Amino acid sequence: MADESAKKSGGGITKIVFFLVMALVLLSGLLFAPDHAGLAIHPMDQFKIAPLFGGEHMSWFTPTNETLWMGLTVVGIVLLLVIGTRGRAIVPTRTQSVAEMAYGFVYKMVEDVAGKDAVKYFPGIMTLFLFIVFANFLGLIPKSFTPTSHIAVTAVLAMIVFVFVTVLGFVKNGAGFLGLFWVSSAPLALRPILAVIELISYFVRPVSHSIRLAGNVMAGHAVIKVFAGFAGALGLFSFLPILAISAVYALEVLVAFIQAYVFTILTCVYLKDALHPSH
Amino acid sequence: MANTTTQTTDAAHGTADMAHGAAGHAESAGMPQLDFSTFGNQIFWLVVTLVVIYFVLTKIALPRIEAVLADRQSTITNDIAAAEELKQQAVKAEDAYNQALADARIEANKIVAEARAEIQADVDKAAAKADAEIAAKAAESEAAIAEIRKGAVESVKAVAKDTTKEILAVLGTKADAKTITAAITARMKG
Structure with missing residues (x-):
C-alpha cells in the first residue's frame, strides 16, 4: 500500500x-524567440479567399482558391465513383469496393434513419455527404483550402436541406406537417408552450446544422496553425508543438469524417420529420 | 470593393510588421468567414459544384453502382441456387447409386441361389443316374456270378459224374448213368 x-x-x-x-x-x-520570426501566428489566414488567377477584383463568378478546391472535390468524386467503378466488376477492385461502401453507407443511413420512402432523395443526400467528406479530407492536405470551413458554404448546404425539407413536409402532409410542433403526448396545457419551443428549435436547425460543420473544421485547422506558429517561434523546442500538431491532425482526420457523417445523418433525421411529422 | 483594398494594405503592413499585425489590424486577425463580400462568389461556386456532383452521381455513378450491386446480388443468388441444385443432384445420384447397389446385391443373391439350385439338380440327377447305373451293373454282375456259379456246379457235376464213372470202371463195377447222377446230386446237396 x-x-x-x-x-x-x-x-x-x-x-x-x-x-x-x-x-x-x-x-x-x-x-x-528569434526576432525575425516573432509570434507571427495568423491562424485565420488559411481561410482567406483570393482570386485564383491574381488580380484584386472579385466578382461573384471570379474563380478563387475556394473554386479550385471545390473543383477538386468534384475531381475526387469522379475519380472514386466514376473512374473507380468503370470496370463494373462483379468481384470489385479496391477502388470500386470503396465506392460501393460509400454508396452502401449513405444508402443504408437514408433507409434506416429516414425510412424506405426517403430512398428517392438518396442522390441528393449522397451529393451532400460526398461534397463534405471530400472537402474535409482534401482540406487536410497542407497548404490546401477547405470550403467546408466557411460558414457561407455550410449555411447554403444547411439552407438547401432546411428549405427542401420544409417544402417537402408541407407538400406531403399539408397542414398536418404542423403536427410536428404539436406534442400530442404532452399535457394539453403545456402544448402551446412546447409548440413555441419546437418552432424555435425547428428554425435553429439550419443554424446549428451549418455552424457545427464549419466550426469544427475551422477550429481544427486554426489549432494546427497556432501550433505551427509555436513551432516557428520555439526554435530548438519546436518538436513539442510538432508532436501536438501530429496529435491534432490525427483528431482532425477523425473529425473530417465524423462531421460529414453528422451532417448527413441530421439531414436524414430532418427528412424523416418531413415525411412522418407525427410526434 | 473597399474591403479588398484594405486587405491589400493589410498584407503590405503584415510583411513589414508581423508581430503587431495580429493585434493591430482588425481585418487580418478577423475571420475571413465573416467577410460578406465573398459570400456571393462562394455561394455561386458552391451551387455550381453541387449541381455538377449531383449530375455526375445521378447520371453516371449511382446507377452504375446500383447495377453492379444488383448484378452481384443476382449472381450470388443464382450461384446459391445452382449450388443447391447440384447438391440435390448429388443426393439423387447417391440415392440412385445406393439403390443400384442394393438391386445388384439382390440380383446377385438371386443368381447365386438359382445357380445353386441348378447345380443341386444336376448333381441329384447325376447321382440318381449313377445309382441306377451302379444298380444295373450290380444286377448284371450278380447274374453273371450266378451264371458262373451255376456253370461251376454243372461242371463239378459233370466232372464228378465222369470221375465217378471212371473210378467205378477202374473198380470194375458198372453203374448206370442214372444212379450216378442221382447219387452225385444227393451228395452235392449234402
Whole structure:
C-alpha cells in the first residue's frame, strides 16, 4: 500500500515537473524567440479567399482558391465513383469496393434513419455527404483550402436541406406537417408552450446544422496553425508543438469524417420529420 | 470593393510588421468567414459544384453502382441456387447409386441361389443316374456270378459224374448213368 501510494505521488511529481518544464520551454521560447520570426501566428489566414488567377477584383463568378478546391472535390468524386467503378466488376477492385461502401453507407443511413420512402432523395443526400467528406479530407492536405470551413458554404448546404425539407413536409402532409410542433403526448396545457419551443428549435436547425460543420473544421485547422506558429517561434523546442500538431491532425482526420457523417445523418433525421411529422 | 483594398494594405503592413499585425489590424486577425463580400462568389461556386456532383452521381455513378450491386446480388443468388441444385443432384445420384447397389446385391443373391439350385439338380440327377447305373451293373454282375456259379456246379457235376464213372470202371463195377447222377446230386446237396 505504502509502496503504491509512493509510486502514485512519485507519478504526480513527475507530472508536475513535466508541466513545469513544458511551461518554461514555452515561456523561454516566447521570450528568446528569434526576432525575425516573432509570434507571427495568423491562424485565420488559411481561410482567406483570393482570386485564383491574381488580380484584386472579385466578382461573384471570379474563380478563387475556394473554386479550385471545390473543383477538386468534384475531381475526387469522379475519380472514386466514376473512374473507380468503370470496370463494373462483379468481384470489385479496391477502388470500386470503396465506392460501393460509400454508396452502401449513405444508402443504408437514408433507409434506416429516414425510412424506405426517403430512398428517392438518396442522390441528393449522397451529393451532400460526398461534397463534405471530400472537402474535409482534401482540406487536410497542407497548404490546401477547405470550403467546408466557411460558414457561407455550410449555411447554403444547411439552407438547401432546411428549405427542401420544409417544402417537402408541407407538400406531403399539408397542414398536418404542423403536427410536428404539436406534442400530442404532452399535457394539453403545456402544448402551446412546447409548440413555441419546437418552432424555435425547428428554425435553429439550419443554424446549428451549418455552424457545427464549419466550426469544427475551422477550429481544427486554426489549432494546427497556432501550433505551427509555436513551432516557428520555439526554435530548438519546436518538436513539442510538432508532436501536438501530429496529435491534432490525427483528431482532425477523425473529425473530417465524423462531421460529414453528422451532417448527413441530421439531414436524414430532418427528412424523416418531413415525411412522418407525427410526434 | 473597399474591403479588398484594405486587405491589400493589410498584407503590405503584415510583411513589414508581423508581430503587431495580429493585434493591430482588425481585418487580418478577423475571420475571413465573416467577410460578406465573398459570400456571393462562394455561394455561386458552391451551387455550381453541387449541381455538377449531383449530375455526375445521378447520371453516371449511382446507377452504375446500383447495377453492379444488383448484378452481384443476382449472381450470388443464382450461384446459391445452382449450388443447391447440384447438391440435390448429388443426393439423387447417391440415392440412385445406393439403390443400384442394393438391386445388384439382390440380383446377385438371386443368381447365386438359382445357380445353386441348378447345380443341386444336376448333381441329384447325376447321382440318381449313377445309382441306377451302379444298380444295373450290380444286377448284371450278380447274374453273371450266378451264371458262373451255376456253370461251376454243372461242371463239378459233370466232372464228378465222369470221375465217378471212371473210378467205378477202374473198380470194375458198372453203374448206370442214372444212379450216378442221382447219387452225385444227393451228395452235392449234402
